[in-house]
Amino acid sequence: MILNQPYQVYQNMAVQTATPERLLLMLFEGAIRFCKEAIHALQTQNYETGNAKIIRVQNIINELIVTLDRDVGGELAQNLLSIYQYLQRRLIEANLKKDQSIIEEVSQHLKELYEGFAEAAKLVKGQETKHEHM
Numbered sequence: 001m002i003l004n005q006p007y008q009v010y011q012n013m014a015v016q017t018a019t020p021e022r023l024l025l026m027l028f029e030g031a032i033r034f035c036k037e038a039i040h041a042l043q044t045q046n047y048e049t050g051n052a053k054i055i056r057v058q059n060i061i062n063e064l065i066v067t068l069d070r071d072v073g074g075e076l077a078q079n080l081l082s083i084y085q086y087l088q089r090r091l092i093e094a095n096l097k098k099d100q101s102i103i104e105e106v107s108q109h110l111k112e113l114y115e116g117f118a119e120a121a122k123l124v125k126g127q128e129t130k131h132e133h134m
Contacts (some may be wrong), residue, residue, distance in 0.1 A: 058091050
């Protein structure tokens with residue numbers, strides 16, 4: 001695939017060079033953005049675009065589910081799996097009912113998860129920096 005547009009090249013490089021923590025945050029950022037776009041599409045009764053954006057959010061959540069390390073993550077991973085499965089069910093319902101309030105709920109949950117993971121990533125980075133200086 002040939003990329004002509006500088007933004008696409010930049011975006012590909014950003015993904016290829018990102019830390020696992022940054023990749024996780026990028027997934028959440030994408031899901032939140034697609035929720036916003038789905039809400040806008042439903043508000044303007046562009047149901048085809050709304051459907052496509054909801055599916056994009058579902059695909060990201062599927063990726064989050066697949067990348068969960070349940071062996072290492074234990075109870076936390078199991079709790080995250082339950083949350084992700086709940087979000088998937090809500091997105092299916094939102095798509096069937098064309099209900100933007102459900103997408104707003106999903107988006108809020110995603111924002112809360114994003115903030116939690118962003119804070120954890122800062123702590124991890126802080127610990128790594130601390131060990132490098134020792």
